[in-house]
Amino acid sequence: MDKRASWLKGVLDLLVLSCLTGGESYGYEIARRLDEAGLGQIKGGTLYPVLNRLEEAGLVEAEFRAAERGPGRRYYRLTQEGRQGLRDQSDAWLGFHRIVEELLNKKGENGA
Numbered sequence: 482m483d484k485r486a487s488w489l490k491g492v493l494d495l496l497v498l499s500c501l502t503g504g505e506s507y508g509y510e511i512a513r514r515l516d517e518a519g520l521g522q523i524k525g526g527t528l529y530p531v532l533n534r535l536e537e538a539g540l541v542e543a544e545f546r547a548a549e550r551g552p553g554r555r556y557y558r559l560t561q562e563g564r565q566g567l568r569d570q571s572d573a574w575l576g577f578h579r580i581v582e583e584l585l586n587k588k589g590e591n592g593a
Contacts, residue, residue: 489520495574496520497531498540498559498567505558508532532557540566 489496500511511532512523535541540563547553559567 485521489523492574493523493527493531494535495567495570497528497535498563498570501541501557501559501563502567505556507554507556509554511557535563538566539563 496515497511500506500514506514508525508528512525512528515521515523532541532543536543536557539560541557542560543555543557545553545555
């Protein structure tokens with residue numbers, strides 16, 4: 482089993498919110514940013530449920546726009562609640578990360 486996939490599942494909402502800090506974006510662009518950051522390819526079947534969940538929670542707003550050519554796109558942007566949620570969740574994640582890092586760095590001290 483790919484451990485990165487299970488780790489990513491726990492933090493994907495936070496990463497999607499962070500992708501929207503610079504302004505609105507659409508699903509494919511968010512997935513591309515995450516891939517370019519080194520997180521691997523996030524498929525639509527994983528990403529769109531996250532976006533829907535964030536929208537239902539009031540953390541993002543979405544707007545469908547028709548395109549001159551090709552299919553239209555649904556654009557997402559952070560709400561004020563989303564910005565606050567991102568700050569709160571980022572602080573919580575970084576605190577969790579520090580604890581995990583400390584424990585992993587101590588592994589040699591305990592004879593492991």
